[in-house]
Amino acid sequence: MPSICLYFEVHQPLRLNRFSVFNIGNNIQNPIYFDSKLNQEIFEKVARKCYLPTNNLLLDLINRSDGKFRVSFSLTGTFIEYCKQYMPEIIDSFKELFKTGAVDMIEETYYHSLSSLYDEMDEFEEQVKLHRQMIKNLFNYKPRIFRNTEAIYDNRIAKKVSDMGYKGIITEGTEKILHWRSPNFLYKPINCNLKILLRNYTLSDDVGFRFSARLWKDYPLTAEKYAYWMAKNEGDLINLFMDYETFGEHHWETTGIFDFLNNLPNEVFKHKHLDFVTVSEAVARYEPVGEIDVPWAISWADEDRDVSTWLGNDMQKACFNELKNLGKKLKEKDDKDMLNTWRRLQTSDHLYYVSTKGMEDGAVHAYFSPYDGPYDGFINYMNILQDLKQRLD
């Protein structure tokens, strides 16, 4: 009987201030890299539209189903910092959800960074530990399952995550690694002992991307129809992984997304062979059916399902290299503030805004970007990196 594993990514980046070449080296003591006004504005808007109402609804659904409805979250460090600063009640509401016992927490890098792609894994490990500490402080819990930034995954990352003691890891169920095989089972890496949960991208994107697309042949999507599709799926496990902002932000309340979520558990329970599990339960309950070999990094982003979303063009690579090199210098210095600033600049979104991919993906990129296109994004980000570099010298 397939179990449904619902997991939400909850993340907000720290967007940058406008920083021109004329600002570089000007304000050595206390440069303002982050646009706190814009960040607060966006955060509070998304909180009202998504975080608060969706948390309330999930709590209600869990209570109404006596905990049979189960979900998992990964909360990034930058997201929690926002909550602490602007709306601590969101943290309380996550704590309340966690207390039901029907909610699991997933580990990741605190800064939602690309540190897993650096030459050395030490920065990655430190950022994972920061996240681990944060989850312990908030929930007194130690996550067993790991999800890297945007599900970036390769053999090297799997090995590291396994060495750090995690039982499972989440990535994309792309044909690139599965070929003819189904994403509805657990797999294991070729080089270590870890269980891999693979996102069922068709079913996940039906909600995440297509829910409000009027031209989609299956529009409108009802909970009944969706539960029926899942009931027809074969395998152990249906992994539905999506942005938490799917609810109320990517799809506004008027699209009926909350009604959909509200009806989903009951429609699922009508199919006796379906149930819900958290990521930890999925890993405890099922065994891998095969091995997966991923020498080149994959992810769940864009059509390409690789890291070209962040490292696809020369501008992105230049920023990424600059960022890496700054780290080497920073670690020789013992300046906590600068280290923290550098880490906030590692949030993958900054590179995402610099992507020049065309067509469909480009439209998605533009939706999330605070800039007038990737070139402005590059100039701004690179100017800030140059300023940080000057402060280091």
Added chain:
Amino acid sequence: MKIAMIGWEYPPFKAGGLATHCYGLTRSLADKNVKIDFYMPKTKKSAHNDKSNLQIIEVGETEIFPYDRPDSKEIGGNFYEAVYYYNNLVVSKVEKNIKANGKYDAVHCHDWLTMKAGINLKEKWGLPLVLTIHSTEFDRSGWLYPNQWFIDLEREGMEKADRIIAVSHFTKRVIVDKYAINPDKITVIHNAVYPIPEGHKQEIVLFLGRLTIQKGAEFFLKAAQKVKDFEPDTKFVIAGTGDMLPRLISQAIDMGISDRVIFTGRLTEEEVKHIYGISSVYVMPSVSEPFGITALEAISAGTPTIASKTAGFSEVFNNCLRVDFWDTDEMANKIISLLRYDPLHRTLVKEGKSEVNLFTWDRVADKTIDVYNGVI
């Protein structure tokens, strides 16, 4: 299909984008089996033509250019008379050809200068009138003190035209908002470009255009002054001529940047291609820019472009940088970034060139034929 097209300039004679447009459009139409008689003033250098479907018919002589203003020309008081006189000459020439070779399917005019002739031919011979608007009086005056005589003439042409082609959505909005024309009869067809080869790049930041209030060269100078201390080896080239040239030269001297700024005056077509090719950055700080073919020319020559946010081409073009024309701090920020950050420059060159390839005259001709079919 047989079209009488009335223009004002045609390469090698060229003062602006109108010539480039007419050249690209007529040649591509001719390749698609549309017979074009292109009427234009007699010039010193005759237009070269190798297409059997295309005839360049020169009519009389005139001192007037489409970018002229009555007060900026020696003709002074005779300006308006000269315009009417020339339009009458065109009408008689077209009528002579109609009598000898039969009627045209439509008459197609470009901008205000030839509108009278178009209206006249429509009314006398019942020919459908198509009008392409490359710029309006509001653009040419930089939205300061537009001249009512031009506006009235433009409005009359727009009202009487069966179909209007606007070179951008920006221009369509101006036609609707300022001239109160029904938006349903306006089709937007964005311009195209013949690619220019890339040269050996030097540290040159280029402005190229008429030195009139519309094109905003003074903002280019202000940005140059801000770049100066950061990039000491950079040269700034102002290519073109116009009534603002003396003022710009003294502005450069007053700013203390006259050793960095080169005024080339009017360039030949070959020289224009050369300067596009060797420049590292092209800046188009126009106060009002209905389309901006020069930006696409620069980009085709591998020169990343910083353009006014409102420039018509940027409605449909992604791989360029945009600024408000008055924001010379941001203009300077972007110039310096392009000179300093090689990956930025490289990516804009690569992506820009591949995007510019989509802007073909073939596409413009196809869409223009659709417009003709709608009125015939």
